[in-house]
Amino acid sequence: MSREQTADWIRKISVPTEDRVDLMIIVKEADELIGEVVLNEIDPDNRSANIRIGIRSHEHRGKGYGTEAMTQMLRYGFESLKLHRIHLGVYPFNPRAIHVYEKLGFKRDGVERDALYVDGEFHNLILMSMLEDEINTFAPVHGFPVESKAYLSTIREME
Numbered sequence: 709m710s711r712e713q714t715a716d717w718i719r720k721i722s723v724p725t726e727d728r729v730d731l732m733i734i735v736k737e738a739d740e741l742i743g744e745v746v747l748n749e750i751d752p753d754n755r756s757a758n759i760r761i762g763i764r765s766h767e768h769r770g771k772g773y774g775t776e777a778m779t780q781m782l783r784y785g786f787e788s789l790k791l792h793r794i795h796l797g798v799y800p801f802n803p804r805a806i807h808v809y810e811k812l813g814f815k816r817d818g819v820e821r822d823a824l825y826v827d828g829e830f831h832n833l834i835l836m837s838m839l840e841d842e843i844n845t846f847a848p849v850h851g852f853p854v855e856s857k858a859y860l861s862t863i864r865e866m867e
Contacts, residue, residue, distance in 0.1 A: 745777040755792035795837035
């Protein structure tokens, strides 16, 4: 992401809306912005939301930042927003993400066949979800380390 793209993204997420929560993932020791975790499509009537995460650089992947950020956002969604269901979609060509989601306790709900067309090839989309009473199944095992490596922040907290 260029500096201009980052600035545009930060401006966009700094405007609060009722149907989403955007948080930045920041590495503590370097105070470096490495990605985002988002609850979007928040539906208060059905107590559900979509979750997505993005880690910007390959150098920050595989270090637990994504797992930690997802865990914090899931807890926020279930405990603070009182959601019943949080869902996501992931492509089979992203096995690292699938592993993390399953480790956190997401269950496979189904598949959208040929949902994405890239480089002349169709790819399925795996649909996964977690229900509020399933959060306890991962919390004790996959809880935060005593000293977490990253933190989540809104743009207002950064100012």
